[in-house]
Amino acid sequence: MAYFRKRSGAWEASIEKKGFPRISRTFDSKAEAEAWAKVTESEMVRGVFVSRTEAENTTLSEALDRYLREVSVLKKSHRTEKIYAGTWKKSFGPRSIASISSTDIAKYRDARLKEVSENMVRLELALLSHLFTIAIKEWGMTGLINPVMQIRKPKLPPGRDRRLLPGELDRIISASGSSVLPDIARFAVETGMRQAEIAGMIWDMVDLKKRTVTLLVTKNGEKRIVPLSTEAIRILSGLVRRIDGKVWGITSHAVSVAYRRAVSRARSAYEKECEEKGTKPDSAFLVDLTFHDLRHEATSRFFEKGFNPMEVSAITGHKTLQMLKRYTHLKAEDLAERLK
Numbered sequence: 001m002a003y004f005r006k007r008s009g010a011w012e013a014s015i016e017k018k019g020f021p022r023i024s025r026t027f028d029s030k031a032e033a034e035a036w037a038k039v040t041e042s043e044m045v046r047g048v049f050v051s052r053t054e055a056e057n058t059t060l061s062e063a064l065d066r067y068l069r070e071v072s073v074l075k076k077s078h079r080t081e082k083i084y085a086g087t088w089k090k091s092f093g094p095r096s097i098a099s100i101s102s103t104d105i106a107k108y109r110d111a112r113l114k115e116v117s118e119n120m121v122r123l124e125l126a127l128l129s130h131l132f133t134i135a136i137k138e139w140g141m142t143g144l145i146n147p148v149m150q151i152r153k154p155k156l157p158p159g160r161d162r163r164l165l166p167g168e169l170d171r172i173i174s175a176s177g178s179s180v181l182p183d184i185a186r187f188a189v190e191t192g193m194r195q196a197e198i199a200g201m202i203w204d205m206v207d208l209k210k211r212t213v214t215l216l217v218t219k220n221g222e223k224r225i226v227p228l229s230t231e232a233i234r235i236l237s238g239l240v241r242r243i244d245g246k247v248w249g250i251t252s253h254a255v256s257v258a259y260r261r262a263v264s265r266a267r268s269a270y271e272k273e274c275e276e277k278g279t280k281p282d283s284a285f286l287v288d289l290t291f292h293d294l295r296h297e298a299t300s301r302f303f304e305k306g307f308n309p310m311e312v313s314a315i316t317g318h319k320t321l322q323m324l325k326r327y328t329h330l331k332a333e334d335l336a337e338r339l340k
Contacts, residue, residue: 002037061093102150118154175266190232192298201247259291
């Protein structure tokens, strides 16, 4: 039999039935409490009831803390997932993990999309979804339902198609004001390596005779051996060897900051030149450029040199053709030349 009482502005529903443990849950309204009780009693009668006691007695904050300790700590994305977990705690922390419905998650998704990007929301949802999966499969919360699996995920925006325009890289390098950024930028275009991979290089990874860089730790967690072009070898051969064994001696974050500043200075210089000449600046020149676009550019150039998808993926480390396609933007006019 179900009992209902109002406590501190919320409605508590309790069910006592012979042969089953007493269970109770708290809801925002009496209608929700009555609906839950009706479904639960029906499950008991039909013999399909599964106790959700542990899930109902575990708050989302508690579950997230356990997930961070036992699961997330083993991932390279642990620091980022701690941020996502903090966002979920702020929204639903005190509530039991069992009380969170697909409607709640859908409302969160819609509100969050007004604040951050679609990809950020997808990553936050992925964390919560995996938490529920772990809770169900490994923590014994068998009566739990994963609400994230029941909602629509935000669509990813189209992949960037920004490629370097003629003269952009030279102007960025000239405006860098850095002793290492010019070589790093050129090296990125030659190898297609990620920013963090380049910044983390040490000389023990480099074999100038075999013309390779061996990356033991990559974004996808697999070892990768990157072949070096003649220009890449020239760049590395011209560097002064540091005592600490690092190739560049600069952090990934510092590379980002230096590159953004170089792009900004290069654009300002370009606009000034146009003003002096009395010409209108190209609105796309030296605009909307990130360091990661150098990886896009390198990947496209590999295809233009005639490498096939398997060869390019071996160089860049992309695990699927779909991901490789997102980073590859061939020029239609170049493809047209090959059709003659």
